[in-house]
Amino acid sequence: MGDTQVFEATRDAYGRALVELGALRDDLVVLDADLSGSTRTKKFADQYPDRFFNAGIAEQNMMNMAAGLALAGKVAFASTFAIFATGRAWEQVRNTIAYPRLPVKIIATHAGLTVGADGASHQALEDIAVMRAIPGMHVIVPADGAEAEAAIKASLDIEGPVYIRLGRAKVPTITDGEFVPGRGSTLANGDDVAIVACGIMVARALEAADRMRERGINCRVINMSAVKPLDEDLLLRAARSCEAVVTAEEHNVIGGLGSAVAEFLGANCPVPVLPVAVKDRFGQSGDPDALLEYYGLMPNDIEAACVRAMQMRG
Amino acid sequence: MKISLRDYRDSREVMGSAGVENPPGFRMRISPSLTADRQKTLQDHATRLRCDVINALAEAGSGHPGGSLSCADIVATLFFDVMELDPENARWPDRDRFILAKGHAAPLLYAALAGRGFFSRDELGTLRKLSSRLQGHPDMRKTPGVEASTGSLGQGLSIAVGLALGGQLDGAAWGVYALLGDGELQEGQVWEAAMAAAHYGLDNLVAIVDNNGLQIDGPIAEVMAPEPLADKWRAFGWNVFEIDGHDIWAIHGALVEAQGATGPAVLIARTVKGKGVSFMEGECDWHGKAPSQEECHVALEDLIGGEARG
Ligand SMILES: Cc1ncc(C[n+]2csc(CCOP(=O)(O)OP(=O)(O)O)c2C)c(N)n1
Ligand SMILES: [Mg+2]
Numbered sequence: 037m038g039d040t041q042v043f044e045a046t047r048d049a050y051g052r053a054l055v056e057l058g059a060l061r062d063d064l065v066v067l068d069a070d071l072s073g074s075t076r077t078k079k080f081a082d083q084y085p086d087r088f089f090n091a092g093i094a095e096q097n098m099m100n101m102a103a104g105l106a107l108a109g110k111v112a113f114a115s116t117f118a119i120f121a122t123g124r125a126w127e128q129v130r131n132t133i134a135y136p137r138l139p140v141k142i143i144a145t146h147a148g149l150t151v152g153a154d155g156a157s158h159q160a161l162e163d164i165a166v167m168r169a170i171p172g173m174h175v176i177v178p179a180d181g182a183e184a185e186a187a188i189k190a191s192l193d194i195e196g197p198v199y200i201r202l203g204r205a206k207v208p209t210i211t212d213g214e215f216v217p218g219r220g221s222t223l224a225n226g227d228d229v230a231i232v233a234c235g236i237m238v239a240r241a242l243e244a245a246d247r248m249r250e251r252g253i254n255c256r257v258i259n260m261s262a263v264k265p266l267d268e269d270l271l272l273r274a275a276r277s278c279e280a281v282v283t284a285e286e287h288n289v290i291g292g293l294g295s296a297v298a299e300f301l302g303a304n305c306p307v308p309v310l311p312v313a314v315k316d317r318f319g320q321s322g323d324p325d326a327l328l329e330y331y332g333l334m335p336n337d338i339e340a341a342c343v344r345a346m347q348m349r350g
Numbered sequence: 351m352k353i354s355l356r357d358y359r360d361s362r363e364v365m366g367s368a369g370v371e372n373p374p375g376f377r378m379r380i381s382p383s384l385t386a387d388r389q390k391t392l393q394d395h396a397t398r399l400r401c402d403v404i405n406a407l408a409e410a411g412s413g414h415p416g417g418s419l420s421c422a423d424i425v426a427t428l429f430f431d432v433m434e435l436d437p438e439n440a441r442w443p444d445r446d447r448f449i450l451a452k453g454h455a456a457p458l459l460y461a462a463l464a465g466r467g468f469f470s471r472d473e474l475g476t477l478r479k480l481s482s483r484l485q486g487h488p489d490m491r492k493t494p495g496v497e498a499s500t501g502s503l504g505q506g507l508s509i510a511v512g513l514a515l516g517g518q519l520d521g522a523a524w525g526v527y528a529l530l531g532d533g534e535l536q537e538g539q540v541w542e543a544a545m546a547a548a549h550y551g552l553d554n555l556v557a558i559v560d561n562n563g564l565q566i567d568g569p570i571a572e573v574m575a576p577e578p579l580a581d582k583w584r585a586f587g588w589n590v591f592e593i594d595g596h597d598i599w600a601i602h603g604a605l606v607e608a609q610g611a612t613g614p615a616v617l618i619a620r621t622v623k624g625k626g627v628s629f630m631e632g633e634c635d636w637h638g639k640a641p642s643q644e645e646c647h648v649a650l651e652d653l654i655g656g657e658a659r660g
Contacts (some may be wrong), residue, residue, distance in 0.1 A: 065516075065519070086519065087519070089515060089550075091542070091546060092542075092545070092546070092549075094539075094542035094545070094546070096504075096505075096508070096538075096539045096542065097508045097511070097539055097542035097543050097546055099508075100505050100508030100509045100511075100512060100539070100543070101508055101509075101511050101512035101515065101543075101546065102512060103498070103508075103509050103512055104498075104508065104509040104510060104511060104512020104513040104514070104515065104516065105512040105513070105515055105516045106512075107447075107497065107498060107509065107512070107513050107516070108512070108513050108515070108516020108517055108519075108520070109443075109516065109520075110516050110519075112512075127502060128502075128505060128508075128539075131499065131501070131502045131505070132498070132499065132500075132502070132505050132509060135489075135499050136489070136490045136491055136498065136499040137491065
């Protein structure tokens, strides 16, 4: 990671992608709930005011209006903060978007601890769990702006509902900006431990792998942005060759990527699966970096988990 | 008693030539006014729907009779006169859309769809059974003619608002009709949707409140009074029509006025829960249980007297 490193928040990539897509598809509509500046849908709203609908501070109504627009033949992108998209309106999403398999793309920003100073009320740490539990729902957690843009574009080709989890903070661009639904990618090779990460934790996993390599341990790093459907082939191959897995996510330890990986491997290739995640606690106000350190989401936390995983493997 | 699509269209053309013209720049279709003959036919349809509901529920052994019977006259007027539909092509793009916000009245919707020929009336006997296309609550992926999956109260009007926005965006002539329960109005989301509909000036949206005064735990006035209804809707920027929800003339007349109104319109239709079946009328207990075979017999007797059932 030299000094030419590019940084971009995934929500900024979203704003950019929407404007581009708006020009290509006139059946694309966008909804927001009074957060269009923060979610970056405002860029689309400025460009295509006729196809932008502000629901006001009414997230449940927004989700169902999106469903109605989808019924009228539109592809609807609905955005607000992750906590409200998946918390306040979960049942609307479950019953009125996912159950009838409507093409509504829920693009939620401000997920995780990196919301920062707004504190626990605004830091969604359960959203992957509750979205993942809905049948047929795609759950995508891009690692950087480039991948976010690709995922947003790819979501148009996914029939039915999609949840894309974006962040507030700027993150280093580390992927080549490709996304295929249901596919993860291997960013570093190694056969000692496989680190399976998503979102902002992918860059941290790469950092951990660099340091482990200095200690003579080779980590495979997998960007599992496709949390659901999971890239099972990639996972199976990694588990077979490494025989120990560490997962890393900016989410509660219950129900997220770590759970998804453990559920799959437990049934198909039982190896130790050690999660690096928030340990079933709420967040709090603070600087994003300080929060990540406080809640144990640093590269050295991943390193420690890798070491333990190798010991467990024996 | 079943009217074919062709008859239906023919009759409409004749009536249409009487000359109800859409006002300039207005998009929602306006229905021709009712004749005495049509009124009688609609009344027969409503009775048929009620019988179908009773039979289907008795066969299923569970379901919601009270709130299905209370809105049968409204649904008959919509499905057999006001709304333009094509049973042979359920997804005909120009069709009017009906959203059953009070999804527990599914048996009535199914009876109306069968009556219009979307599927056979025999299929009503599969209601609520394993692998049936007729789920306990409407499933748009399973049942031809069902526009939206509903059952969770409070969401239907929001769906209708989204649909109407889509129609507005496309300059479409079709309208959106949403049928809500009066207890359902206790859901806060209904008022989010009401606000949005007025905000977006949805001329192509008509809501109908089945104001039967009852919910599950008792009268709405005791459980959580949503009154005064008309004032509330007016305050939210809607055109309000207060009508007798069992008077086909009144229902039809209000629907036509609602079609022509600027901005969204709501019919507050005063109804009797369980209407038409003596022992169900005004009885909370009959919200969500099926009649036994014996009770089914009495109910059909109430509805069609000596005529053969089925
Ligand atoms: C969100 C939600 N909460 C509760 C229920 C259970 N429920 C089904 S019907 C009903 C009462 C509905 O009363 P009302 O809207 O007045 O309907 P009607 O009297 O026309 O049957 C309730 C509480 C539900 N379907 N959805
Ligand atoms: Mg009621």
